[in-house]
Amino acid sequence: MxxxxxxxxxxxxxxxxxxxxxxxxxxxxxxxxxxxxxxxxxxxxxxxxxxxxxxxxxxxxxxxxxxxxxxxxxxxxxxxxxxxxxxETIQGLQQLSKRYLNHINPIVVGVTGSNGKTTTKDILDSVLSTSYKTYKTQGNYNNHIGLPLTILGMESDCELLILEMGMSGFGEIEVLSLIGEPHYAVVTNIGESHIEQLGSREGIAQAKMEIVEGLQESGKVFIDGDEPLLKPFYHNNVITCGFTDTCDSKILNVSTSDYGFRFSLKGEETIYELPLLGRHNIKNAAYAIMVGRELGLSEKSIQTGLKQVNLTGMRLERITGLNGSTIINDAYNASPTSMKAAIEAVKELPGYSKKVLILGDMYELGPDEEELHRSVAAVIEEPITHLFTVGEKGQWILDAFNEKNDHRLIVQSFLYKEDLIASTVRLLDSETVVLIKASRGLQLETITKHLM
Structure with a gap:
């Protein structure tokens, strides 16, 4: 620039x-x-x-x-x-980014949500870059300092800017939206992240929907139509996406393949192909399809973009492990919603006789943190074969699983992540897939180098 x-x-x-x-x-x-x-x-x-x-x-x-x-x-x-x-220099940074944004004048797409922001940003970029010169949030530059730096990092010929918007409390998304003034906004979902600061999932929904505060007058918002907490925010400029019948864009005909999923959207004959793990990513892809349609992209361009998507690291990242095993590194962050989704993704993977979960502490869950950790056990079942938990909070997941009296799985808890390496390495062969998932503070991805 x-x-x-x-x-x-x-x-x-x-x-x-x-x-x-x-x-x-x-x-x-x-x-x-x-x-x-x-x-x-x-x-x-x-x-x-x-x-x-x-x-x-x-x-x-x-x-x-x-x-x-x-x-x-x-x-x-x-x-x-x-x-x-x-x-004040932070205020100066924000004002400068807004001036530069107005000077370059790209189409702006804002993305927020409890889970899937970064993945959705990456899919949007892959799809929209087939027809526009794009720039997107780099890494985790999604707060009151990172977002202005993202804006100031785009080149003068940028035609479309994708801004990820993160937060931990009320009012933060509003600030980001007023800086970015998006033409289109995406709210991926409402989970439990930052519930300690926001008090409830209702509070999280309210904070995420602050993204409309800076929305262009003719702008549109694409939201999770499967989430009841977002219904109070339905307005004329809102388009819903999901699996339920009431969604404006209902996801249909989902089938799995060796590399990902195929699906279609209500009212369309096109069968889309998505080379990503995790059924939840179908909805993230659908947001990108809908934005692409609004911007006039052809079916061929959208298909091309979906097929070449390249995700930011540690988001269901597939790595080759020892002895031909497969490691799924999803350790960038975790909430109960995203942890359950990752487990479901591993359950769906074909061709593995050993499916190993390494699950650790989740942070910022507030006074209900034990109950929220324990809720993860509900989706831990065959074809999962091994459950290893890490940390004092991770122990709650294992405790809740043991109460199910399901003795078909091999389970073990570890206080420290380094202690589980030997138990995991013994299982690694071409028929083994290992999921690694915990909150960022645990840095659980550091064990992957011992499994590669």
Missing amino acids: KLSGKLVEEISEGVRRQNVNLSFSGVHTDSRQPMVDGLFIPIVGERFDGHGFIHTAIEKGATASLWQKNKAVPESLPEGFQLFYVK
Whole structure:
């Protein structure tokens, strides 16, 4: 991208060493990263202040910086180094991203939901990039700092921008939506993530639907039509998708294959092919199909996009393990809803005589965390053959399973993830598939290197 100094000056309240001819190769908040000809934005957090790293940023190539007006300017700052003064640097970052977004003026698709945001973003990108020059949220840059950085990372020829919007409390999605002003919005589902902060699933639904706050006047919202908690939000601009008869776009004729699924949508003859694990991903793909239809994509383009989808890592990521085994790394994060969905995906996989679950702690579930962990046991049954749990909270899953008195599975609990490696390695051969799933804080994916 190329950002003009003039555009930055428009959101500032004054400058040091004005140079109207400046332009920047990128915008950076991490002073440790190379930023040749870059604009540095010093973020002020609870435990750090990026203003203190201005000299490091200069050493890394920064040629200018936003600067909070109430912060003293170091006397040692190079004479020609330009500062753009703002009241508050995070606010300045957000304002700058909005200016740049309006300048480039792409079609914007916003994506939120408790589970499946990143996967849906990836599918949308794969489908829509067949007809548009697209850019999408990179990694987990989906909060009040990451989303503006995503916007500022797109190239000047971007035609369609896909923004993932995450949150942990009320009001956060609204902020992101007002920055991004999406033409289309997708709400994948309502789960239990962040229920500790939001109080209930009803609260989660309310927080997710804040995505409509910045929606363009003629914009449309695609939501989970199987979720009763979203019914209060049905309006003229809402299109529902799901498996129930009342959905505007009902998913039909689902069949499995060695590589994924085939399905169709109500009112269409097309049979879509999706090379992804997990039945829940059919709905994520359907959102992309519906957005594609709204944007005038042909059936051929949509089919091509679905067939070449490439997901961000640790989302039902299939890895070849020891002795020809298969490892399903879904360890990026977890909630009871997503954990159950991942287990169902493994149950559906053909060709494996040993199906092993490695399930760990889930965080931020609030006062009902034990009950929510225990709820996962309801879907643990044959053809699953082994259940290994990790951590004190993961133990609740195993306890609930044992109460079912199902002695056909081999079960074992481990307090620490390193302790389960030997028990797992012994099972690995060409007929074994292993699912790894837990909350991000447990970093359960670190055991995969021992299984590969």
